[in-house]
Amino acid sequence: MKSLLKFRCVSKSWFFLLSSPLFSKTHVDFCLKNPNLTGYRLAVVASVYGSGRKCNFYNLGFENSCLSLARNSCPVKSLAISARILGSCNGLICLTSDSFTLMLLNPCTGKVNVFPDSMLRSNGGGGGGVGCFIRYGFGYDASFEDYKVVKIFSFPHIEGRFENMVSVYSLKAKSWKMIEGFNSSSLNGKVGVFVNGALHWEACHSHCSGLFWEIVILDLAVERYGKIALPSYEDGGVYWTLSVSRGYLVGCCNYEKNKADVWVMKEYGVEESWTKLVTILLPVHRRAYILPLFVAENCDEFLLQLGEELALYNSRDGSYKRLDGYSSGDYFRQAQATTYFESLASPHM
Known part of the structure; x- marks a missing residue:
């Protein structure tokens, strides 16, 4: 990507070619269709005492056949103290910028787009109201070639169920709109995971034998809700987390017995492919x-967020390597992280 950015200086024709939306879309499509040829990156947002929140960025690669991370430059030196990651795509x-604005950032080009957050104006209250839980998601609607931010206002209803009011921001229209809401169990996932044109949140509800977990999805193209079953898991206290790795939906079943099972959906939408x-x-x-x-291609090595820490895990020998360098000498807390690949995608439509 650094070479492509430099090549824009060769001539006017090269500049217009490499700056065109068609070239950007073609490159993104290539990366999505060839995950094994795509270089992935890691973004970490964390609080630093006395300095608000900072962004750090890393290259994910292999050194001596082992998964490794290397620090690279950071186009955003600091963020609002409330900033947190709401998702990544293409x-x-x-990210949140402050209490009333959101931000789209391209770490490769350094371009930023700041736009207003959605406030719920209803009987539920001005910003969601007491007892309202907020959930976000960010993804791409390929049918309209539009990036969308989803904000869910989740209100407790009856018997562990929740009434969800949903607002969607269109980057093309530069505006928010309310869409049809839905009822669900508790959406534990605060940030939706974007895979295959849909956002995914882990959800759970209580029944006679304990907690039942499932995945709630929102298809961004048709704005339709659905569910995906999780793999079978052992009885007892469990907590599911969702993520995406190299284009695949990944689920992690955390047990109270100090262990966790990592699953991947190899064929999207086919529950038997877990x-x-x-x-x-x-x-x-x-x-x-x-x-x-x-998850590395050989499925032997994993980059994990373990509470507030980041670590590389090698399943061949069960070893952990804590990433001390991600704090860069600062004392970090409340760290968040997401993976992405470098592209020329514009945060402006």
């Missing part, structure tokens, strides 16, 4: 939930 990262990759034993004295951020 090389763009969506495949368990590994059972991870947590380090001694660790009780944090695991969120897989990246």
Whole structure:
């Protein structure tokens, strides 16, 4: 990508070619169809005492046949103290900027688009009201070639069910609109995972034998809701987390027994294609939930978010390598992370 950005300076014709939406779309499509040839990156947003929140970016690669990370430049030096990651898609990262604005960032080009957040104006209250839980999602509607941000206002209803009011921001229209809402169990996933044109949130509700988990989805093209069943799991206390790695939906079943099973849906929408990759034993004295951020092609190595820490896990020998360098000398807390690939996608339509 650095070469492509430099090539825009060769001539006017090269500049217009490499700056065109068609070239950007073609490159994004190539990356999506060839995940094994695509270089992936990691973005980390974390609080630094006395400095608000900072963005750090890393290259994901292999060194001596082992998964490794290397720090690269950061176009955004600092963010609002409330900033957090709301999702990534096609090389763009969506973040909160402050209480009333959102931000789309392309870490490769450094371009930023800031736009207003959605406020719920109804009997539920001005910004969601007491007892309202907020959920976000960010993805791409290929049918209209439009990026969309989804904000869900989730209100407790009856018997562990929730009434969800949904607002969608269109980057093309530069505006928010309310769409049909839905009832659901508790949406535990605060940020939706974008895969195959849809956003996915892990959800659970109580019944006589304990908690029942499932995935609630929203298709961005037709704005239709659905569900995907999770793989079977052992009885007892569990907590599911969702992520995406190299274009595949990944589910992690965290057990109270200090272990976690990592699953991947090899064929999207086919529930029988859920495949368990590994059972991870947590380090001694660790009780944090695991969120897989990246799975290597050989499925032997994993980049994990372990509570507030980031670590590389090698399933061949069960070893952890804590990423001390991601704080860059600062004392970080409340870290968030997402993977993305470099592209020329514009945060403006």
